[in-house]
Amino acid sequence: MASERTPVRLTHQPALDGLRGLAVAGVLLFHGDHLKGGYLGVDAFFVLSGFLITSLLLAESHNTGAIQLSRFWARRARRLLPALFAVIVAVAAYAAFIAAPTELNTIRQDALWTLGYVANWRQVFAKVDYFAMFGGTGTSAPLSHTWSLAIEEQFYLVWPLLLYFICRGKAARLGAKRVLIVSLALAAASIAIAQVLFDPVNSNRVYYGTDTRASSILLGAALAAWFALRGQVRTKQARAALEALALVSVVGLGVAWTSLSGSSTTLYRGGLVACAVGVVIVLAAAVHPQRGVLARVLSIQPLRMLGIVSYGLYLWHVPIYVVLNETRTGLHGWTLLVVRLAATGATAACSYQFLERPIRYGAGTPKLWQRVAPLTAVAVVVAVLASTLGATSQYASAKGDGKPGGVLLVGDSVAHSLYQGLIGSGLRVSEAWAPGCRLLTGTIPLRNEFAQNCAWKRMWRDAVQRHRPDVVVMMIGAWDLYDLKTPHSHAFVAPGSSEWNSYYQKQMESALAILTSTG
Numbered sequence: 001m002a003s004e005r006t007p008v009r010l011t012h013q014p015a016l017d018g019l020r021g022l023a024v025a026g027v028l029l030f031h032g033d034h035l036k037g038g039y040l041g042v043d044a045f046f047v048l049s050g051f052l053i054t055s056l057l058l059a060e061s062h063n064t065g066a067i068q069l070s071r072f073w074a075r076r077a078r079r080l081l082p083a084l085f086a087v088i089v090a091v092a093a094y095a096a097f098i099a100a101p102t103e104l105n106t107i108r109q110d111a112l113w114t115l116g117y118v119a120n121w122r123q124v125f126a127k128v129d130y131f132a133m134f135g136g137t138g139t140s141a142p143l144s145h146t147w148s149l150a151i152e153e154q155f156y157l158v159w160p161l162l163l164y165f166i167c168r169g170k171a172a173r174l175g176a177k178r179v180l181i182v183s184l185a186l187a188a189a190s191i192a193i194a195q196v197l198f199d200p201v202n203s204n205r206v207y208y209g210t211d212t213r214a215s216s217i218l219l220g221a222a223l224a225a226w227f228a229l230r231g232q233v234r235t236k237q238a239r240a241a242l243e244a245l246a247l248v249s250v251v252g253l254g255v256a257w258t259s260l261s262g263s264s265t266t267l268y269r270g271g272l273v274a275c276a277v278g279v280v281i282v283l284a285a286a287v288h289p290q291r292g293v294l295a296r297v298l299s300i301q302p303l304r305m306l307g308i309v310s311y312g313l314y315l316w317h318v319p320i321y322v323v324l325n326e327t328r329t330g331l332h333g334w335t336l337l338v339v340r341l342a343a344t345g346a347t348a349a350c351s352y353q354f355l356e357r358p359i360r361y362g363a364g365t366p367k368l369w370q371r372v373a374p375l376t377a378v379a380v381v382v383a384v385l386a387s388t389l390g391a392t393s394q395y396a397s398a399k400g401d402g403k404p405g406g407v408l409l410v411g412d413s414v415a416h417s418l419y420q421g422l423i424g425s426g427l428r429v430s431e432a433w434a435p436g437c438r439l440l441t442g443t444i445p446l447r448n449e450f451a452q453n454c455a456w457k458r459m460w461r462d463a464v465q466r467h468r469p470d471v472v473v474m475m476i477g478a479w480d481l482y483d484l485k486t487p488h489s490h491a492f493v494a495p496g497s498s499e500w501n502s503y504y505q506k507q508m509e510s511a512l513a514i515l516t517s518t519g
Contacts, residue, residue: 015286018298019279020048021306024313026257028344031145031321032337033443033487037260039130040253040275042148043216045314047279049152050183050220057163058179058228062172067164074366076156080311081373082359083351084149085380087315088114091142092380094323096387103141104391110143111384115377117154120147120208127204127458131262131487142319149315151210155217173229180225187218191273198268201513206268216276223280232288243292246285249278250294263506312348312356320344326443404468406430410460410515411475412437418475432463436479439507444482445492461514472515480504 023044030038061067088111095107113122123130123144130147133140166182167175194212197205206212233239256275260267286295306313320343326332331339359369406428409415416433423429437454438444464472483492486503493499 013287014304015291015295015298016048016052016283017307018300018303019044019283019286019307020310021303022298023048024306024310027145027314028317028341029337031140031318032340033485034334034337035257037257037262039262040257040260043272043276044279045148045310046152046213046216047220047223047276047283049155050217050222051224051280051283052220053156053159054163054179054183054221054224055227057160058167058172058176058224061163061167061175062228065169067160067167069160069164072160073156074369076153077373078360078369079356080149080153081376083312083315083356084114085376086351086355087319088143088380089383091319092383092387094142094319095384098323101390104388106141107143108384108388108391110141110146111388112381114143114146114150115380117150117157119143119150120210120213121150123147123208124205127202127461128208129204129455129457130207140318140322142322145314145318147208151213152217154210155214159221176225176228180222180229183218183222183225187215187222190215190218194268194272200265201510203263203268207262213272215273216279219276219280220283223284232284239288239290239292242281242285242288243294246282246292246294249281253278253282309345309348309352312351313344316347316351317344320347332443405470406467408432408463408467408469408472408515409475410456410463410472412477412479414477415473415475430463430467430469432459434459438479439476439511440480440484440486440504441507442487442503443485443492444479446482457510457514460511461517464515464518468518474511474515 023041026035026038026041026044028038029035030041057067057072060072091107091111095104099107109122109126110119113119122128128144130144133144162182163179166178170178190211190213194206194209194215197209197212199205233242253275256271256278260271264271282294285292286298288295291299317340321340324336324340324343326336329336329339407422407430409419409422409429409431411433413433413435416431419429419431434454434456437456437459439456441453481495483494484500484503485492486499493503
């Protein structure tokens with residue numbers, strides 16, 4: 001362990017770039033409908049962020065006796081904002097020239113919440129089902145992935161402030177010890193809150209919440225504090241045990257990334273925490289000064305290159321996937337994914353080389369960026385508002401008389417066609433519908449606007465809460481009789497098959513839970 005007076009220097013770790021590369025690759029494959037548990041790459045990013053940021057802050061506190069908050073936040077802004085602004089401007093262009101009117105309201109709301117780095121709470125309040133959005137049809141909103149960036153940015157805002165007070169005026173070892181205790185205590189609290197709030201019917205609150213997802217970041221922070229306090233393992237036996245445990249963790253993470261569904265109760269009853277702990281162990285082995293097999297594998301050039309541009313890859317891939325969907329390209333499966341990945345990789349590389357890197361490493365003075373950043377943010381907001389004029393609702397809902405009760409009609413355009421007849425019967429009727437709305441979310445072998453999935457869970461939940469009907473009439477039918485590729489399968493299944501029946505029952509149970517939620 002270094003003495004209190006010895007400066008701490010954080011050297012570049014190639015294996016960390018490789019770990020980032022694996023994490024972003026998992027997410028890109030998941031959103032391309034080719035890796036069932038690839039969404040867990042986001043949790044790997046959370047652990048890495050907690051570890052790296054806490055390591056930097058503790059090193060600064062050790063070397064200088066204080067944490068310069070303004071400098072830290074300025075560095076984060078230079079690192080994160082330029083690419084984010086560019087992506088939102090590109091999404092505004094998509095809204096202006098390509099998007100359907102029914103997409104504009106979602107794009108506007110997502111963009112504004114993203115700029116405030118609170119997009120995760122937007123998803124919570126809008127009751128967005130993350131795992132129903134992604135699939136071959138590319139029906140997710142182009143900024144639907146920014147919820148994870150919001151959680152990290154909230155961490156960047158609060159955690160340094162907390163460490164400032166924890167470490168201020170304290171010896172380095174005492175400060176690291178306090179950070180370790182606080183990290184583990186807050187991680188335990190986050191895990192407990194997630195268990196209390198978890199609802200099997202609606203897991204959005206737990207999946208998107210900052211408080212319920214902070215445990216992964218805090219476990220990474222605890223590892224950084226442990227290293228600052230105790231250092232790396234030293235004996236050969238301990239090093240071998242760590243490497244073996246890391247390899248076991250890799251196998252466990254591989255199983256989770258390939259098989260753990262986002263709708264699985266296991267994910268929320270310990271799965272997320274177990275995966276985060278696995279990443280912590282892999283991380284501890286990867287950064288050890290004595291490089292083992294794992295560190296050497298993670299340091300290979302392709303993974304490192306992915307890791308270096310991982311931020312741009314993550315930011316750009318969903319907007320590109322939305323534009324290059326099956327309907328517009330006529331492609332599907334691996335062919336579509338390869339096209340998407342090529343476009344994403346080229347865009348991210350250009351973003352890194354010509355935008356992110358120059359600004360991060362010296363282009364412009366701090367005073368200049370203090371002036372430019374707010375003006376740029378205002379310009380981006382104006383672009384978003386201007387490009388989303390003319391937004392229309394994704395679904396229709398009768399105004400009614402404002403009183404609860406009556407009949408709520410939900411479904412597709414057939415359901416809507418019955419609306420006037422029911423009104424003529426003298427009943428108080430409301431409706432929630434979308435053209436071609438299917439109960440079975442996924443890909444069908446159809447190439448027109450009706451091949452798109454509709455957000456019926458959010459639509460029907462909002463309508464039930466708003467109208468609180470006495471009776472709900474659900475009209476479903478022909479759209480659900482096509483062969484189907486579910487969000488978690490790689491091949492089409494026919495109606496009546498065992499896999500189709502299982503998925504149909506699951507979706508029907510979700511619909512019934514929503515439509516009967518007010519009794």
